[in-house]
Amino acid sequence: MKKIFSSWVLIVASALLVAGCGGTRPFVKSVDEEQSLVFGYIDFSDGPGTLNSVVMKRIKPLSDKPYYYLALDDGMFYGTWMSPGSYKLVSFGSFRSFGNTQYTFNMPSQGRGETDPVISKNGIYYMGSYKYKKVKTGFFEEGKFDIERINKPTEKELLVKLLKKAKHPTWQAAIQKRIDALK
Amino acid sequence: MTRRAGKSALLCAGSLLIVLGLNACQHVETSPPSRLLGDGDLIVIGRIDIVPPFTEKEQNLKGIGSGRLKNHGYLFLSDRFVNLSQLRVGSSKYSELVELGKHFVIKRKRFETLHYSGTLVMTQLSPSPEQASFPGNVVYKIRPEDRTVYIGTLRYYRDEYNDIKKVEYVDEYADALKEFRKSTGDAKMPLRKVLPERPK
Numbered sequence: 001m002k003k004i005f006s007s008w009v010l011i012v013a014s015a016l017l018v019a020g021c022g023g024t025r026p027f028v029k030s031v032d033e034e035q036s037l038v039f040g041y042i043d044f045s046d047g048p049g050t051l052n053s054v055v056m057k058r059i060k061p062l063s064d065k066p067y068y069y070l071a072l073d074d075g076m077f078y079g080t081w082m083s084p085g086s087y088k089l090v091s092f093g094s095f096r097s098f099g100n101t102q103y104t105f106n107m108p109s110q111g112r113g114e115t116d117p118v119i120s121k122n123g124i125y126y127m128g129s130y131k132y133k134k135v136k137t138g139f140f141e142e143g144k145f146d147i148e149r150i151n152k153p154t155e156k157e158l159l160v161k162l163l164k165k166a167k168h169p170t171w172q173a174a175i176q177k178r179i180d181a182l183k
Numbered sequence: 184m185t186r187r188a189g190k191s192a193l194l195c196a197g198s199l200l201i202v203l204g205l206n207a208c209q210h211v212e213t214s215p216p217s218r219l220l221g222d223g224d225l226i227v228i229g230r231i232d233i234v235p236p237f238t239e240k241e242q243n244l245k246g247i248g249s250g251r252l253k254n255h256g257y258l259f260l261s262d263r264f265v266n267l268s269q270l271r272v273g274s275s276k277y278s279e280l281v282e283l284g285k286h287f288v289i290k291r292k293r294f295e296t297l298h299y300s301g302t303l304v305m306t307q308l309s310p311s312p313e314q315a316s317f318p319g320n321v322v323y324k325i326r327p328e329d330r331t332v333y334i335g336t337l338r339y340y341r342d343e344y345n346d347i348k349k350v351e352y353v354d355e356y357a358d359a360l361k362e363f364r365k366s367t368g369d370a371k372m373p374l375r376k377v378l379p380e381r382p383k
Contacts, residue, residue: 060343062240086343091311109306109313112344 026071026080031170036119038070039078039162040127041153042092047132047145048103049096051075060086073165076158080171082119089115089127105132105145114149124178126155156182220330225293226367228359228374229334230286231256231302233317233341237283243307252305254283259300259319260291264382267301267316278303286355286362297323299334299379306345315345321379333359333376352379 026034044051054070054077067090070079077092093104107115117125128149135144156179163175220226237254244252259265261277281287283304291297299319307313317339325332336353360374 062238064240088344104311106311110315110345112342112346116344 026078027166027168027171030168031122031174034080034171035122036082036084036125037078037080037123037162037171037175038082038087038117038119038125038127039076039158040115041076041129041158042147043075043129043131043150044094045132046134047094049094049101051092052095052102053091053093054089055091055093056082057088057090058082058085059088073161076153076161078162084119084121086112086118087116089113115147124159124174126158129153129158220290223293225291225297225325225329226288226331226363227260227291227297227334228286228288228331228363230336230355230359231258231281231283231317232336232338232353233283233304234338235341237304237306241306242304244305246308249305249308251280255280256283256302256304256317258287258289258302259298260289261298261300262292262294262296264298264320265300267303267318270303286359288363288366293325293329295325295327297325297334298382299323299337302337302339315341317341317347317350320382322382323377323379325377326375329375329377331363331372331374333363333374335376335379337379 026037028034038056042051042054051072054072056068056070056079057066058068059066068079068082068087070077088109089107090109091104091106093102095102107113115127115130117127119125129152130147131150133146133148135146137144159175159179159182163172163179166172166175233256242253244250257275257278258281259267259274259278263277265274265277277300279287279289279291281289281302283302299321301319302317304315304317305312306315317337319337323332323334333356336355338351338353339347340349340351341347354376356374356376363374364370
């Protein structure tokens, strides 16, 4: 793998991209306003640097601003403001300060994988927990990776973390209700 | 499942540009008068249907020269199978850009076995290039005396993730013959129908 952007380019690019995507900070407004919560986890301990982006695209219905940049907390990714539709995890990224390197990991653009949720109605959607794995390739071959489903952290463990972040009482109630249902 | 990491996006973009660039540079005779056919040439008539067709938003193509990719796909038809998920520099010589949902009339080199690898449709150029591939993996047996062949309509049914749900072969010979006569202006040249076969 190699350096893609220098850090200042990355900052500018991120600002432009975020400005062009739907949504804003999660859990600030009510459940009705922010619609669905989508969350999951990537164990990036074997990856280069620190996970710093998870990007989803709403592919149906398509809009002029289809990209959603999810919030991150120690491998857990989450986002609200996601209206009913078909979504695709398009990429995630990491940054390694040693070497000042930004990495981008593109998911296959065609086909529905297990990381691609279909939100049929407003609610709470768990995308699963995954572990990043580097796939060995030849000396001059392009870098490859895989993500593998793992059992930990569980949906409930992640919801407990999310509950602490939920400021709006309607979100607290919705998340607590889901935790109770998982008991 | 293995995905591409980091630099592959750039490699992909690079190879895409090369693919597109080469196609832009080469002289493409899409409907040559049959009298101008060389000894080793073959006119191929067929059609690729994508159901439902790509909408304006699904083909997010912005940039110089991207207009010609709208509602078009790279049809890989040559003497060999090409792996559409691992295109290499120079792969464009095995393909021809054709309009989707319409009969195409293209000139290819004549081989005893014509390999159809599939059709590649660019769905996005930026921020990262994305494409949808519609696989073929069929061959057409060409006779030495063939100058013009009809390979049928291949109709792909897809969902919003571009997962292919069904592929149909449809015989639209009568319409294809009309299109062939119109585009070549040749009222005599026979058009032989060849059926797709599984490779051995």
